[in-house]
Amino acid sequence: MGSPFDINGGACVAMVGKDCVAIACDLRLGMQALTISNNFPKIFNYAPSTYLGLTGLATDVNTVSDLFRYKVNMYRLREERHISPSDPGQPGQLIVPFICGFDSIGCIDFAKDFIVSGTASDQLFGTCEGLWEPDLGPEDLFETISQALLSAVDRDALSGWGAQVYIIEKDKVTQRLLKGRQD
Amino acid sequence: MTSLMDHQARETVGYSFSESTAGVKQHGFYPYTDNGGSTLGITGSDFAILAGDTRSTSGYNINSRMVPKVFKIGGDDETGEGATIVLSVVGFAADGNALKERLDTVVKMYKYQHGKPMSVSACAQRLSTILYQKRFFPYYVHAILAGLDEEGKGALYSYDPVGSYEREQCRAAGAAASLIMPFLDNQVNFKNQYIPGSGEGHALAAKKPEPLPLETVKGLVRDAFTSAVERHIEVGDNLQMVIITKDGIEEVYHPLKKD
Numbered sequence: 001m002g003s004p005f006d007i008n009g010g011a012c013v014a015m016v017g018k019d020c021v022a023i024a025c026d027l028r029l030g031m032q033a034l035t036i037s038n039n040f041p042k043i044f045n046y047a048p049s050t051y052l053g054l055t056g057l058a059t060d061v062n063t064v065s066d067l068f069r070y071k072v073n074m075y076r077l078r079e080e081r082h083i084s085p086s087d088p089g090q091p092g093q094l095i096v097p098f099i100c101g102f103d104s105i106g107c108i109d110f111a112k113d114f115i116v117s118g119t120a121s122d123q124l125f126g127t128c129e130g131l132w133e134p135d136l137g138p139e140d141l142f143e144t145i146s147q148a149l150l151s152a153v154d155r156d157a158l159s160g161w162g163a164q165v166y167i168i169e170k171d172k173v174t175q176r177l178l179k180g181r182q183d
Numbered sequence: 184m185t186s187l188m189d190h191q192a193r194e195t196v197g198y199s200f201s202e203s204t205a206g207v208k209q210h211g212f213y214p215y216t217d218n219g220g221s222t223l224g225i226t227g228s229d230f231a232i233l234a235g236d237t238r239s240t241s242g243y244n245i246n247s248r249m250v251p252k253v254f255k256i257g258g259d260d261e262t263g264e265g266a267t268i269v270l271s272v273v274g275f276a277a278d279g280n281a282l283k284e285r286l287d288t289v290v291k292m293y294k295y296q297h298g299k300p301m302s303v304s305a306c307a308q309r310l311s312t313i314l315y316q317k318r319f320f321p322y323y324v325h326a327i328l329a330g331l332d333e334e335g336k337g338a339l340y341s342y343d344p345v346g347s348y349e350r351e352q353c354r355a356a357g358a359a360a361s362l363i364m365p366f367l368d369n370q371v372n373f374k375n376q377y378i379p380g381s382g383e384g385h386a387l388a389a390k391k392p393e394p395l396p397l398e399t400v401k402g403l404v405r406d407a408f409t410s411a412v413e414r415h416i417e418v419g420d421n422l423q424m425v426i427i428t429k430d431g432i433e434e435v436y437h438p439l440k441k442d
Binding site: 122123125126127129130131146147150151152154155179180 | 359361362363364365366368369370374375376385406407410411413414
């Protein structure tokens with residue numbers, strides 16, 4: 001049997017822009033080569049501008065996202081404020097673009113450019129390294145992350161079937177659905 | 184193919200002290216190694232480019248920082264002067280060299296016997312035959328062959344280790360193929376790119392791929408490799424770029440990161 005990380009397939013990517021960040025994922029859920037669903041988003045929202053993308057074993061994606069929602073809800077009730085992506089979070093802290101990635105045991109990768117994960121991570125490293133540049137505005141960042149994700153998942157049999165993209169700005173979040181190749 | 188090479192993964196933990204010698208000792212024969220590196224080819228309307236990095240690795244070791252992977256085929260002397268066809272090989276370097284020597288000899292013999300240079304399409308078919316002749320002990324390489332076709336257009340053929348081949352506009356092979364290929368799909372064949380305002384909703388017209396100018400392609404090749412070097416440990420040191428035009432073959436080297 002294959003590794004739990006690539007049974008269900010899926011890909012996720014986040015990028016930093018100028019006064020904005022973007023996070024995107026594909027929509028496939030599979031069992032090995034068989035596609036079960038083409039509507040399985042892997043990005044979850046925890047506060048007005050805090051998003052988490054999870055790839056790997058689908059049951060664990062659900063478990064971790066639910067457990068994290070519970071923890072964040074308890075935090076909000078206790079602290080009477082929303083959680084922030086980078087925490088130690090004093091109220092009224094400086095709002096700056098922030099992304100980071102985690103391995104499966106919690107080691108943090110504080111990247112200044114982009115973070116990739118999932119079965120298409122090799123492909124995403126290639127496209128992101130080739131397409132990303134510093135200080136992209138929201139619209140350019142959307143185009144960059146979308147092209148990077150769609151091109152990457154088209155070269156990975158376990159990812160694809162459409163994509164979901166979030167563009168997070170200071171006081172606005174835009175969600176877009178991309179069709180992409182349906183195969 | 185990987186099953187021929189993952190013998191190390193099946194071995195027991197590598198303790199520094201000697202393990203029990205009880206039981207039957209099994210001998211193995213592992214005739215292949217992976218020397219890493221990556222190659223890439225792109226064609227235009229009147230040229231073809233083949234490129235590769237010059238790093239040679241085995242495991243985490245760097246054997247050499249200057250082992251070219253792109254070879255001129257069927258030249259008049261050792262320098263490859265007068266050649267019109269170029270071959271790149273990535274994978275097991277010894278097999279790559281053996282394959283290059285074989286094809287070089289074949290193309291030379293063709294010229295001596297027929298009094299005219301071999302066409303790229305004929306050379307492409309011959310290379311497929313050479314690879315398939317070793318179907319059950321293959322040359323452990325991904326080969327890419329480039330030249331100009333009978334109409335003077337750029338021609339590029341890519342191969343699997345046992346001789347399946349296809350003419351293409353662009354192809355990446357080797358260790359960083361998975362990183363470079365989706366970038367090429369997007370930037371050379373304009374995959375996932377649509378013409379703005381050409382239709383309603385999802386009925387947009389796809390951007391059609393067209394042959395790119397030489398300077399654009401040179402830029403893409405260098406970008407592809409600097410990106411691959413950043414994220415793949417087996418790629419680096421120098422970029423060897425071979426440009427085939429009707430005026431002959433130009434070979435240039437650019438430095439890449441050496442870490």
